[in-house]
Amino acid sequence: GENVEQHPSTLSVQEGDSAVIKCTYSDSASNYFPWYKQELGKGPQLIIDIRSNVGEKKDQRIAVTLNKTAKHFSLHITETQPEDSAVYFCAASGPSGGSYIPTFGRGTSLIVHP
Amino acid sequence: DGGITQSPKYLFRKEGQNVTLSCEQNLNHDAMYWYRQDPGQGLRLIYYSQIVNDFQKGDIAEGYSVSREKKESFPLTVTSAQKNPTAFYLCASSIGPHSYEQYFGPGTRLTVT
16 A cells, blocks of 8 residues: 655744655555645645645645655655744555545644744 | 534543534535544644535544434434544535535534543
């Protein structure tokens, strides 16, 4: 099955700095890569996603890049703000056995210091 | 106001008791999922249902049971056979079994003592 590794587990930055979270996946059949933001005590919220036919996608201060050959994808947050502090999860999914259920990374706790 | 609701937000039980967690959605989604989240771990799949009256085990189904009698509802029962039931439980849904995007509820934190 799919295996997703996520690094780092904790990331501490100053307000205004950039933050980068990296994930690798193992199954070359995976073709959808979402990123979720989870605030304390709440459920994860989808913030951006990318499909395998695209190399990069941006939405205001966040962007995701995908390298299919190397099987890794990254989340980039620019001009970080204290409200960006949360746990971020990457995931990978594809039509494996007819199921599109994602495999999640272990999460990255992002702390943005004012 | 569409979405996924989970109740209650906090649940406390004594060891040896079964407990049922509620998950309701009004998004008209066919597929629903239950995940367990422990500190420092990703989301681990317990059970999922792609259509009413059908469900499949996920990666960590032992000690749990589910039902899917209505499209809107997918309750999870944590039985006394679950050895470490204290965790944060998340319910999610997607439009259909071949849909990539999942939408999550707010979660229920279960504490068993």
